[in-house]
Every structure is written in structure tokens, then in C-alpha cells.
Amino acid sequence: MSLHRIHGGLAAAALPHAGEPAAVRPCPLPRRLYLPLTETDGGPLYCRVSPGQQVRRGEALAHAADALATILPAPTSGCIVAIQDHALARSDGSLAPHLVLEPDGRDEPLLLPPMADWAQADPQQLRRRLAEAGVIGLGGAGFATAQKLARPVSTLILNGAECEPYISCDQALLQERAADVVAGAGLLARIAGARQIIIALQDRMLAAADALRAALVNVPGITLAQVPTVYPQGGERQLIEVLCGREVPAGSWPVDIGIAVQNVATAAAAWRAVALGEAMTTRLISLAGRGVVSGGVFEVRIGATIATLIEAAGGYAPDAARLVLGGPLMGISLPHDEVALTRTSNAILVLAAAELRPPAPEQACIRCGDCATACPVRLQPQELLRLLRADDAEGAADLGLAECIECGCCAFVCPAQIPLVDIYRQAKTAQAIARTARTRADQARERYRARGQRLAREQAEKVARVAARRDALAQEQAAANLPTPATADAAPVPAARMDKSAVLAAIARGKAKRTNANGPRAGAPQSPGETS
């Protein structure tokens, strides 16, 4: 198929790349698995188990807030020993509640019934299965796959073009399990109703391409696309541009232009979930960098800590200087290796000091435009920098700050060592916070205004009611006055009667609607007839 070009990016020559990965290696089951009760994007997971409970592999431990309640499957059989704070994959080492699972070593599975006839199955049923098996996107963002495939599309793209240099987990998967990926492609295409299926991988992945071609021999209708090794062509929007020559409009999603992009590993896992009934309990993780003795691609149990993985790879090299979750351009630098690997952890880098960018002082921008040349979104990073340094948020928004994909190409190429992408990331966060604050302030103002109106209305109603009652009483009295002038001791009687009826009315009302917070008030209806 004919390919299109993205703007800029970093060519293969500028970057260190992993070669053809060796065979996938196993990572032993650790003594404890830690499973965060938050999703990748920070959304909550609703816990379904309690400490002391025995679980089997694949059993739902928690579920997400999406419409199909995609589950968090137990990675192995064992006992939930605690729900406690543990380090999240954040640079600041912040803690959050994790489920702690102590494996019993039996690895006893709770398989879902295999759906051998998935090719004829109802897409809705298949989506439900993906949610039940805890299938989420393995590419990084971790969207619930069933949710992402909720709307029909015409084109399905399977992304095997690794998102960042150093990472080779998808490459290894294609080399070893191409048949799973191809089957998964058919499955996901059926769910999404896609007519066109493209599997994309980088042109340097020769063994993976061979494996895929072999797997595609008797499978019609799937195109193999070898895209140039240019970072960040593995990004969803960039890959769409390369393969389809189309851009996803600002503020829209690929599905809005009829395209779904799924990671190749997600497709393979989806197929296993449907055809074999296996939940997503392991994933391939790339371990690279000169700071680790024997890197490679490992099949890791979800919930294992990074320390477990490093141990399986022979430990740290003496000059290990930085621990990164993800790739060298967008990865998160971690303060320690007790962080647990999740379904979205695709790579761990242990970089030696020699591989790191030297901590040189920032210099003045000379507007060389290298950043603009490298920006895959065609932003003018040097202009954005100038505007943001001048606190011109509006100008920066005009120049497309929101469209920045934070790929880090600009900061990579900057000869003045300006941390451009950090500046944009911070500005975006600050703008998001300001937006939230503004929304909250607007809501509060609206609430306050509504409350004022309500109080005024109630006051007016009360005044009207009192006036009506006074009139009624005056009339009643006028009628009764003539025969009985001595009303000194007669007056309390109706008052007492009224009080009692008001109490009775309040009780009745309370019973009728227990949830009504505005219950009986002073000046409440005086006769049962007025309560409705």
C-alpha cells in the first residue's frame, strides 16, 4: 500500500534502536503481586474482593467505570492478603491503594467458556467478553478495548510499529505469536464492523514481517504495511496519517473519522480472551538500556514489581543511573523499583549515565527552528516557548498548545537544552486546572443564584400563605364573633389543633418521601389539604 509522510519526527539514525529481539523470556512469579485500584488515566477501579479472600486466575478483582465494567482480572490464583497503599508509577513516588495478592503457586485458572464460533457471534456479546476478560489497550493509554470498539468503523489498524525506540515487545510478539495477532485482527474487525484491516510495523522489523506474512498466507483481506522507522510514527494519530493520509481533526477521536487503532498485543489478547476464554493476566514487557545486565522481552505477570523483572534479567549493571517506565522520549522516570507493572506497562528502561542526556544548563533559544522541523504536529515550539514565557496562554492556545502530543521531539533536538515539552506539559496542566476551576466557579455561582431565587420564591409563597390564612381566620372570626364575643380561652384551641395537624402532616410527608431534604419547615402547610 502507498504510504504517506508525517511532518518531522526523529529518523532512525538519530535514535538508538533495539535490534531484532531474542526469544521472549519468562519472568518468575513473585511472592506478592500489587494491583493498583486506579486505571492508567487515574479513574477509579471498584474493588470486588476483600482481604482474606481466595481468588483464581482470571477472577474479577475489581471493575472499571466504563459502560461494560471492564474487570481487573486476578493475575494468578492465591489469596488477597491486603488492600494497602503502594507506590504508583509516578515520578513523585505517590502512593495509592493496591490490592496485594499472594500467589498460592497453583496458578489455578477460572476460564471463561471459549467461544469457538466467534466469527459468527454477535459483536455486542464479543465486547462483553472482552470486558469480562479484562482486555484493555496494551499500547499504553489503556482504554478498555470493548469501550473503544463501541462505535463501528470502516478501517481497523493494528499498531505494531513500536511507539518509542528501545521498545521491542510488539516486535517480539509478532515474531513469536503472529497467528494470534492475525486471528485477533479478524476478531476486532468483526466487533468494529471494519472492512479494511491493516497491520502496521516498522520497516526495520524484518523477522516480524516474515512471521506475519507466514501467518497471513491463508487469511485474505489483511494488509501488511511496513512504515519507515521514524519516531513518533507509532503514535495513533501519526500512524493514521502515514497509512491513510488523513488527519484526525483537532478535538476528535480516530473513531470520528471511521478508524480504530489497536495495538497488536491487544488484538492477540482479545483473541485469547474470546477463543480460549483466557483473561488478561500477563503481558510482554521490553526491558532495555545499558543499566541492566541482560535486557530483552519478558512475559510478565501483571502486578509483579519492576524489581522482580530486573532480577529475572540478571540485575542492574553497576552504572544504572535512571529507571524509566516507558520509552526514552516519553517515559516516566521512577524513584525506585518497587512499582508494580500493570497491563499498560510496555517497557522498562534502565539507562546508564552515558546514555542520558547530559544535565547541561539551559541556554537561550536561538530560534534555530530544529524543534519546528521535528514537530510531527507542525507546531512552532519556539513561538510557543516565547508566548508561554510571557504568560500568554491565549496566544499559546492559538498556536496549538492543545494539539501538542508531548512526544518530546522538540526537547530532544533542542541545541539549547530547553526542556520544551515539559514547559508545554506544565502549561497544558495549568490550563486544565484553570478550566476546571473556572467550571467549578461557574457552577458555584449558578448554584448560589438558584438558591437565592429559591429562597426568594419560598419567602414570597410563605408571605402569600400567611396572608391567605390571615384573611381566612379574619373571615372565620368575623363569622364567629357575633354569637360568642368571649374568645379569650377559645383562641388556643384551634391553634393547638392546627399544630397537631401540622405534625401529622409532617410525619405523613416524611414517610412518603424519605429522601426529601427540604422536609417540614416553619410555616409549613397548616392543613393536610395543602401538603401535596
Added chain:
Amino acid sequence: MKTFATALAPHISTPRRVQRVMAEVLLALLPGAALQLWTYGPGHAFQLVLALVFGLALETALSRLRPAPLNPAGDFSAAVTAALFALSLAPLAPWWVSAFGMFVALGVAKHAYGGLGANLFNPAMVGCAFVLVAFPHAATTWPAYTLGLAETAGAIFLAGPGITWDTLSSATPLDVARQLGAQGLRMPEIYSSPLYADSRAGAGPWIALAYTLGGLYLLWRRIIGWQAPVGVIAGTVLMTLPFWLLDAERHASPLQQLGSGGLMLAAWFVATDPVSGCTSPRGRLIFGAGVAVLTLIIRRWGTFPDGVAFAVLLMNALAPLIDRATRPRIYGRNHA
């Protein structure tokens, strides 16, 4: 548990640094500078040393004066400014021309505007334009014959206002061509006149070629983009080709124009200045073409021997507007 220091992504970066970029620009100037020395004698060597000494002294002093110097004087940018200024200057210009020029270039055009990266105008060209306007005679003293070291030093250091250089100075080829053209001579007659030969017109294209060589090196190293030089060359050709084709006897050929004066030095080393030029690709093309067109207009109708410095400054003033007008479309915006 092993602990690590954390940092923000990206964790790797290009080894390219501002210092190295500037150093490579200096390197790329070498062929042209060498040929200029060979053609005009040791004058330019003195000019280079003078400008570098003044430049680095000023840069260091001015950086110290600034409240928060972002760049210590070690980034070679002042050296590049000094080299461009010296190579644009006449080889026998007195030392104080260089001192004034560098002061205006670095003190006024660069540091008064906020230092490296913040200057609106190319400092070297501001310096050139200043000395051309302020000392029109002293700044354009090209030797009529190749002087020895001692003579050159004497001309540069001893000459002061009141001393005449007429004995040893000659006009530049552009001057000669204009003067003779004004007398009604046709191009072939101009080219064969002894005055023209005395002005070393024959060396012009070779020097231009040497600067082009340096420029191609920068292009190959991806330190400059192709747009600005191509803009200058295309602008020159488009401006001059029609006239030349119509009447080759009265108009210089495009190659003649490209090969004379400082046009190629400007095309590869000045129009490509990132700070004062354009950054968008289309903007750079327009910027280069503008420099060419303005230079040709000044050559034809102006009173200065060469208009490159003025052309560059005028385009510098327009660069922000051009950049604004030629901003590339952002991914996902206004797209079908």
C-alpha cells in the same frame, strides 16, 4: 529496593549544542575567508583578529553587565558575528572602524535587545550598515594591489581621519560596474576595462563559490535549511534573468550578480541566521528572496557599493510578520 534520581522526559537528546553549531558555522566560513585572504592580501586576517578581540571582549563585558546572563560568553555566537562583520568589511578599514562596528553590533543590536536569541536584527549586519553609513570612505578601503604585512598593518593601525587612502585603495567591482555603466559603457566594455580588472572582479565568483561550499557543508550537517539560500539564489535569478535575456549588453547576468559582493556570504551565513531570520520553511524562502531583491535594487539604484547589509536588515524587520503569515497548518486543524 534500589532507588534512582528522577528527571523529566525526554531522557535522551541529540548531542548538538549551540556552541557546536556556532563552531561549525565558523568552520564553514574558512574556505571563503581563505580565498578572500589570498585575493586581497592579509587585510582580512587583521580584520578578523581585530573583530574577534573586540567582539569577545565586548561579549564578556556585556554578559557580565546583564542581570541574569543566560549565555556565558562561551557560546561562540559573538565569534560568528565578529567573523561575518570582518569578512564583510574592506580589508584595509582602520582599526577603529572595527571597534565601532563591533560595539554597535554586540552592544546595540544584540545585548540592548536582550542578548543571544532576542535580537531582532542580525548584529553583524547592523555593525556593517553602521560603519558603511558612518565612515563610508574608511569602511570601503579595498587595496588596489596586494599589500605586504607591514603595509597592511600600517594602513589599518596608523591611518586616521585626515590620511588619504586614495593611493592604495580601489573601488570594488560593483562600484566600477556602476560607475562605468553610468558613463554609458556596455557590459562587455566594462568587463574588458582595466579598472574592472584592477578591482579583482575575477576573484568574486570564486569567493562566492567558496562560501557556497561552506554553506553546503552546513546544509549537509543540517545546521541550516535550504530555503533561505535557495530563496536568495532564486530571487536573484528571477530578478535579473529577464533583463539579461532582453539586453545582455546593458545588464549583468544572474551569475555575475551572484558572484559579486557579499551576496553569497549573506545567502549562506546571514540569511540563514536563525535568530533574526524566519523560522517557518516558506518564510525562509520568502526571506531569502527578499534579501536578493532588495540587494539588487540597492545595487542598481542605491549609493552604497553593495546593499546586502541593508537588504538583510530590512528583511529582519519583516521576518516576524513573514513568520506569522507563513505558519504551517497544525495537524488536525482546518482539515477535511
